[in-house]
Amino acid sequence: MMQTGPHHAAEEDALREENNKLIIYPRGFNITWGNDDRYWRIVNSDESENSRVAELKQVSWLEVTCSTDKVEFGKRYKVGFNVLLRPDAFGWKGLDVYVMAKVGKAGKFFPKKVSLGDDHPKQKFIIPKTPLVISIDRSTAKEKSIHLGLYEVWSSKWKGGLEIHNAFIEKVD
Structure with a gap:
């Protein structure tokens, strides 16, 4: 598992705050098989600054996670990933991936199910298309943190050509 979180790199390389949005860059990701x-x-x-992307060459087990405690009780947050499918992408057709928080x-x-292989632009796009919103409720949450992940661990199909530019956690109210 690639351990590129803030404890292994300067925090400014991994996380940036702008307006009501936290952006987590690849240095803040934990990627299964990421060190290979x-x-x-x-x-x-x-x-440009913060232009690093996590480029998937090929895997049969997709698991990319990140987290932050820079959130507030009583607030709701929209979460997701900014990704791109390269022209040489393969293995995504008919395959569901999950964004989970x-x-x-x-x-x-x-969870929010996402199909990456169907008619995506040749430019960066957000997944999931319809927002995944979670609430941090003081009465039910034991800790004030959001854990976010991108997963496809069930099919055993080989897939590649995905670029993950960043994850985001955006305050919605």
Whole structure:
């Protein structure tokens, strides 16, 4: 598992706050098989600041997670990932992936099913298309944190050509 979280890199390389949105960059991700360059690599998408992307070469087990405690009780947050399917992407047709989020480490996951292989633009797009919104309720949450993940661990199909630019956690009220 690639451990690229803030405890392994400068926090400013992993997380940025802008307006009501937290943006988590690939250095803040935990990626299963991420330390094996046969499957993943972190590359610069351009010359700008925070331009690193996690590029999936090929895996049969997709698990990318991140988390933050920079959230507030009593608030709701929209969560997701900014991704791109490269022209050489493969294995996504007819395959569902899941964006899942939970409040606290021991919280219950809220999943959103996403199909990546059907008519996506050749530019960056947000998944899930319809927002996944979770609430941090003081009466039910034991801890004030959001854990977010992108998963496809059930099909055993090989897939590749996905770029994950960042994850986001955006306050909605």
